[in-house]
Amino acid sequence: MTALHPIGLSIRNAVKIYPGTRALKDVNFDIRMGAVNVLVGENGAGKSTLMKVIAGVETLTEGEIIVDGTPTQFRNKEDAVRAGIGIVFQELNLFPDLSVAENIFIGREPTRLGVQIDTRAQTERSREILVRLEQRIDPDMPLGALRLGQQQIVEIAKALAQDARILILDEPTSALSSVEVEVLFRVIAELRAQGVGIVYISHRLEELIRIGDYITVLRDGEMTGTRSMQGVDIPWIVEAMIGGDAKDFAAEITHQVGDEVFRAEGVTLAKTGGGYSVDHVSLRANAGEILGIYGLMGAGRTELMECIIGRHPEALGRYYVKGEELRHTSIADRIAHGIALVPEDRKVDGLIQMMAIRENLTLSSLKDFTRIFHLSLSREAKRAAEFISRLKIKVASAENPVSSLSGGNQQKVAIGKALMTRPIVLLLDEPSRGIDVGAKAEIYRVMRELSAQGIGIIFATSEIEEAMALSDRIIVMADGRITGTFGKTAGVADVVAAASPGTLTAKDTAA
The missing domain is CATH 3.40.50.300 (P-loop containing nucleotide triphosphate hydrolases)
Incomplete structure (x- = not known):
């Protein structure tokens, strides 16, 4: 050969x-x-x-x-x-x-x-x-x-x-x-x-x-x-x-799923030139639940996540966190009410490449280290070090630019940045994109631990194995619409069939 x-x-x-x-x-x-x-x-x-x-x-x-x-x-x-x-x-x-x-x-x-x-x-x-x-x-x-x-x-x-x-x-x-x-x-x-x-x-x-x-x-x-x-x-x-066997990516932590922590009603985002990127979508997530949103490229998963976090103020729909309706559309207001997003494109939307790893981690939670006009760099550095250890981010120094990290470690920084805001609802758009098997195991472990702590997790993925392994409940999207809702016992074939554009007859196994 x-x-x-x-x-x-x-x-x-x-x-x-x-x-x-x-x-x-x-x-x-x-x-x-x-x-x-x-x-x-x-x-x-x-x-x-x-x-x-x-x-x-x-x-x-x-x-x-x-x-x-x-x-x-x-x-x-x-x-x-x-x-x-x-x-x-x-x-x-x-x-x-x-x-x-x-x-x-x-x-x-x-x-x-x-x-x-x-x-x-x-x-x-x-x-x-x-x-x-x-x-x-x-x-x-x-x-x-x-x-x-x-x-x-x-x-x-x-x-x-x-x-x-x-x-x-x-x-x-x-x-x-x-x-x-x-x-x-x-x-x-x-x-x-x-x-x-x-x-x-x-x-x-x-x-x-x-x-x-x-x-x-x-x-x-x-x-x-x-x-x-x-x-x-x-x-x-x-x-x-x-240097060892593959880790259990989706080992569950036994816990009770709580009451509803998030609800979206009638989320609609129009496309330029006609049609909808998100077509009148409604969903809910409970405390301690991992809700997967599965769909192919162009299904509207990312656009739905962006609507929830407030990136598209022109979008229609209502949002509720723990029963309280969110009246403002700004991203800062959504974060203040307990919603955090880890975007799909970490390089463009998740991180500032020229800034230090520490600065990226704390970027959305600076108020926690600020008194009046004074930022406590020591408290900020200590908190950043805690998350670097918790997420097992491989760094030579927290003061190095985040661009010096590998793609997987940059993704962990983006997740740490979201977690620092102490979210009630955590949105993850393609959390394992560009991540190796070891890093996937650590991120999945964190997701399970967070759900056990009562955080409602909504994650979007185009990988069927990931959706089936991690989700307590799966919502399938195609052409901007929800085409199926499935429970843990759903078959892969049914979920995949629901994701095919134009398919609107998927069996609902978890109404």
Whole structure:
């Protein structure tokens, strides 16, 4: 098998040191051409650091890069691009005010005579790439008008436009629907057949087994396993990742579900151009209950969460917390009445990347550390340290910028920020997006503990296994409407059927 897949790039004895942390410790990694090279590990294991080194974004402290047998140094991203390396980062690097086509060719615009940008050629080439990805996206529309999953498709299109011989995909499916994932897999198969070397990073272990040819596992910056994917199963991956068996993600804590703590009636959010993103939705949540909202991309789950927290003051509907109607639409008022939201897109909506981890954690609860006009930094720091420990956030220092953390640890900071407001109702939109198996276990554990303390939890997810495992009750949405309500004994087939757009006959098993 290895003879069919020659090594196109190697990393040897790689060491990367940041202030206060050693991200890579003597790592050796090979990228084989015409194959999918899977890289897996918990958040903070060093995967993204290793990929940034290969992409020319970071330089090694020690070690070397070898391309086609020749030692090479990537001083910047341009050096890596010239060597034929393209990358799709886990966190999107796009410009919302530019068009889709401008984002796809940013920094590499086709020109006439090397002077004037050839916008027609740029648009047509973008359209061809989007058709290849089976997307009906207008290349001339502003990128900011697209939903998150479509923006991730544009990020992939941006990498494909480079005609890279080595393509790095860092969590490429984290915001994609199941249909979009299948399209991506077809494109990967096409690229592999053309001899492109693909590095694929994902926390969805089933995906890795399905499409991978070779696997390398990192743990705490060190390699703990590398081999052909033949014969690899999920238990082997988990053992190599975390040094033990998978944890019980959804172990219940026995407790009584209390009275109603939240109710929404007739929530309606109109779309620009007609129709509804949220179509007259009503729901309730009880103290100590975990209410799951399951639906496919575009079902209206995120928009419903945003309406509840007050992000869309133009939306219609009534909201009640412990029987008291909320009269004001501001986000600050909703937080003051005990509602907190952990948004789907932590980078854009959940955190301020340039601010310290401590500052992000306490951002929504500064009044707890303030007397008149004085902010007690010592009290703030102590409280932040408590949540860093409680959520097991891997940090070198709470004063480091939150952008220095891995994606999973940033998600934990976003959750900690919400919990610091002492919510009565906690909203979680795709809480495990971009999270590894270990981090998922910790977040699920926190959710169970919070529900046992009497907090009403409403979480939205597009992963059916997550919805079935965690929810005390499941509401299914499609096309902005509720299409089914199910209890713990519901069958997966019934829940999935209710999520299909246009299906309005799902059996109600928990009225």
